[in-house]
Amino acid sequence: MNFKVLTKSLGGLLTIFSIVFLIPALHAIYSSSNTLYNFLIPFMITIISGTALLILSKNVKQEMNHRTGFAVVSASWILVSFLGALPYYYSAIFPTFTDCFFESISGFSGTGASVLTDIEAQDKSLLLWRSMTQWLGGLGIVVFFIAILPILGAGGVQLFRAEATGPNKDKITPRLKDTARTLWKLYVGLTIFLSFLLYFLGMNLFDAINHAMTTISTGGFSTRNTGINYFESSQIEYIIAFFMIISSISFSLYYRLIDRKNKNDLYDTELKAYIGIVLFSVLILTFINFGNVYENLEVSFRKTLFTIAATASSTGFTNADYLPWPIFSHFIIILLMTMGGMSGSTAGGMKCVRTIAAFKLLKKELHQAIHPHGALNVSLNQKAIRPQIASAIWGFLFIYLLTFSIIAAILTLEGVDLVTAGTAAISALSNIGPAFGSLGPFDNYAALSELSKISLSLGMIVGRLEFFTIIVLFTREFWRK
Numbered sequence: 200m201n202f203k204v205l206t207k208s209l210g211g212l213l214t215i216f217s218i219v220f221l222i223p224a225l226h227a228i229y230s231s232s233n234t235l236y237n238f239l240i241p242f243m244i245t246i247i248s249g250t251a252l253l254i255l256s257k258n259v260k261q262e263m264n265h266r267t268g269f270a271v272v273s274a275s276w277i278l279v280s281f282l283g284a285l286p287y288y289y290s291a292i293f294p295t296f297t298d299c300f301f302e303s304i305s306g307f308s309g310t311g312a313s314v315l316t317d318i319e320a321q322d323k324s325l326l327l328w329r330s331m332t333q334w335l336g337g338l339g340i341v342v343f344f345i346a347i348l349p350i351l352g353a354g355g356v357q358l359f360r361a362e363a364t365g366p367n368k369d370k371i372t373p374r375l376k377d378t379a380r381t382l383w384k385l386y387v388g389l390t391i392f393l394s395f396l397l398y399f400l401g402m403n404l405f406d407a408i409n410h411a412m413t414t415i416s417t418g419g420f421s422t423r424n425t426g427i428n429y430f431e432s433s434q435i436e437y438i439i440a441f442f443m444i445i446s447s448i449s450f451s452l453y454y455r456l457i458d459r460k461n462k463n464d465l466y467d468t469e470l471k472a473y474i475g476i477v478l479f480s481v482l483i484l485t486f487i488n489f490g491n492v493y494e495n496l497e498v499s500f501r502k503t504l505f506t507i508a509a510t511a512s513s514t515g516f517t518n519a520d521y522l523p524w525p526i527f528s529h530f531i532i533i534l535l536m537t538m539g540g541m542s543g544s545t546a547g548g549m550k551c552v553r554t555i556a557a558f559k560l561l562k563k564e565l566h567q568a569i570h571p572h573g574a575l576n577v578s579l580n581q582k583a584i585r586p587q588i589a590s591a592i593w594g595f596l597f598i599y600l601l602t603f604s605i606i607a608a609i610l611t612l613e614g615v616d617l618v619t620a621g622t623a624a625i626s627a628l629s630n631i632g633p634a635f636g637s638l639g640p641f642d643n644y645a646a647l648s649e650l651s652k653i654s655l656s657l658g659m660i661v662g663r664l665e666f667f668t669i670i671v672l673f674t675r676e677f678w679r680k
Contacts, residue, residue: 203256204256204267205267205270205271205274206252206255206256207252207253207256208267208271209249209252209271209274209275209278210249210250210251210252210253210254210255210256211249211253212249212271212275212279213245213246213248213249213252213278213282214245214246214249214250214253215249216245216249216279216282217242217245217246217249218242219331219335220238220239220241220242220245220286221238221242222327222331223238223286223324223325223327223328223331224238224239224242224324226323226324226327227322227324230323230324232322232323232324233322234286234290234322234324234325236289237285237286237289237290237324237325238286238324238328240285240289241282241285241286241289244282244285245282269668269671269672270672272664272668273664273668273669273672276307276660276663276664277660279307280300280303280304280307280656280660281300281303283303283306283307283328283332284296284299284300284302284303285299286325286328287299287302287303287325290321290322290325292315292321292325293314293315295649297649297652297653298314298645298652300656301314301644301652301653301655301656302314302315302329303332304656304659304660305632305656305659306329306332306333306336306418306420307332307333307335307336307663308336308547308630308659308660308662308663309333309336309337309416309417309418309419309513309545309547309630309663310418310419310515310547310626310627310630310631310632310659310662310663311333311413311418311419311420311514311515311516311630311631311632311633312515312626312627312632312633312638312643312644312655312659313420313632313643313644314643314644314645314652315329315643315645316643316645317424318421318422318423318424319422319423319424323405323422326409326422327405327409329420330408330409330410330412330413330418330420330422331412333412333413333416333418333419333420334390334412334413334415334416334418336416336418336663337386337415337416337417337418337446337545338382338383338386338416338450338545381454382450382451382454385450385453385454386415386450386545389415389442389445389446390411390412390415391411393411393414393415393438393442394407394408394411395407396438397410397411397435397438397439400432400434400435400438401430401432401435402430402435405422406422406423406430409421409422410422410427410439413514413516414439414442414443414446414514414516415442415446415545416446416545417443417446417447417512417513417514417540417544417545417546417547417630418514418515419509419514419515419516419631419632421516425641426516426517426518426641427439427505427516427517427518428517428518433501436501436505436518437501437504439505439516440501440504440505440508440509441508443508443509443512443514443516444474444477444508444511444512446512446514446540446544446545446546447473447511447512447513447514447539447540447541447544447545447546448470448473448540448541448544449467449469449470449541449542449543449544450543450544450545451543452467452470452541452543467580468552468555468579468580469541469542469551469552469555469579470541472551472554472555473511473540473541473551476511476535476538476551477507477508477511480507480511480531480535481500481503481504481507483531484503484506484507484524484528484531485499485500485503485504486499487524487525487527487528488502488503488524488525488528491524491525492523492524492525501518502518502519505518505519506518506519506521506532507531507532507535510532510535510536510631511535511538511539511540511546512539512540512544512546513536513539513540513546513547513548513629513630513631514546514631515626515631515632515633517633517640517641519640520639520640520641521639521640522635522639522640529635533622533625533635536548536622536625536626536629536631537549537625537629538550538551538554539551539629539630546630547628547629547630547631547662547663548629548630548631549595549596549599549629552579553592553595553596555579556577556579556584556588556589556592557592557593557596559577559578559579559584560577560584560589560592560593562577563577577589591667594667595665595666595667598666598667598670599628599666602624602628602658602661602662602666603621603624603625603628605654606620606623606624606627606628606654606655606658607620607621607623607624608620609650609651609654610623610624610647610651610654610655613647613648613650613651614648615636615637615647615651616636616637618635618636619634619635619636619637619638620636622634622635622636622638623636623638623644623655624655624658626638627655627656627658627659627662628658628659628661628662629662630659630662630663
């Protein structure tokens with residue numbers, strides 16, 4: 200690994216990231232808030248650190264290799280999460296820095312798990328920062344920097360592949376910088392459009408912008424203690440449910456539809472499977488909940504649609520307490536929590552495409568067992584699944600299960616019941632937020648021990664970066680020349 204290139208890249212990333220602190224600082228000035236210095240101090244720390252790293256590496260001209268790319272992405276997310284915790288720390292709204300770090304990681308990873316007990320009592324500038332962390336982390340911190348940072352050069356490809364979600368890391372345009380800019384244009388456009396819709400439907404401007412950011416990023420932070428229920432609007436619930444699903448669909452697919460105007464992309468295997476799974480889950484649970492939980496069919500449909508959309512997209516918004524729902528509903532929700540959205544979206548989870556591929560690969564193995572000399576190709580969208588991709592999928596599933604077991608075990612050792620520990624581990628790894636047991640849709644994580652919060656925080660990061668990017672740093676082979 201080239202430490203000089205690592206230093207130069209981190210210096211550029213931190214220098215650009217420091218500017219983000221000025222947005223809530225300006226809001227604090229506008230609103231005459233006393234939280235201005237809570238953002239100016241982190242701004243100064245970040246820009247000085249970034250500038251110092253750039254000075255130390257000013258004569259470095261080497262290109263970034265894939266090993267350094269892994270290190271840059273992992274270090275970037277850890278540093279940004281640490282720096283993002285500073286506004287919470289200087290605001291003194293949490294008793295420990297662990298809580299500040301937990302809230303920051305939950306924001307940047309788009310998890311939405313919170314240790315904040317009274318949201319509406321907090322300064323609006325701090326709530327804006329809280330929403331911004333989810334919006335910046337949604338599409339990817341490093342993808343954002345690739346779009347605007349020229350010093351990365353050709354090494355940006357390594358960063359893109361290390362941060363992008365899903366088994367395939369293909370560019371949608373010949374130049375990576377153009378790909379990053381295109382993705383962010385779509386991302387910003389959807390955020391602005393949803394902000395206008397929510398404002399038109401009755402939210403004030405501040406709430407509209409914040410909820411638009413946390414919806415499009417599939418994060419789930421709200422500016423209200425009761426979340427979406429505060430607005431008492433079925434129209435807002437339907438609109439947010441729709442955009443949660445929209446945001447959990449691959450942004451690359453949107454680009455191909457707009458640029459090529461090729462309707463064949465509508466028949467994408469992952470898209471059909473994902474939409475089919477979501478609609479089927481909504482249909483089944485609507486009728487299960489109707490009569491058992493809700494007396495009105497429209498209410499049953501709306502509450503179910505919103506919950507399924509929030510779960511499958513890993514957004515984590517809640518408009519209903521699903522704990523009293525029938526046990527079969529819990530089973531479906533946990534399956535959707537684990538699967539998550541589509542590859543290349545802002546959603547978390549294992550991704551729908553891996554689920555489809557795993558079933559296809561399993562079918563092949565069964566066929567091979569019956570017909571040892573037979574040949575069966577496994578394909579998605581008329582493209583064969585290469586052996587390297589197949590191996591990566593099985594490896595991903597194993598690491599997911601192993602990490603889940605470790606986190607759940609730590610939580611149970613700390614006295615957390617098995618249902619809460621297991622679903623909290625899935626929630627962290629799939630970047631969802633709400634879980635079951637004592638961490639249900641209207642509960643938060645404040646009562647957990649320090650060790651439990653640290654374990655879940657690490658789970659959020661490795662889940663967001665899909666394990667390999669961080670875990671590879673702890674292998675002996677990574678450090679060999």
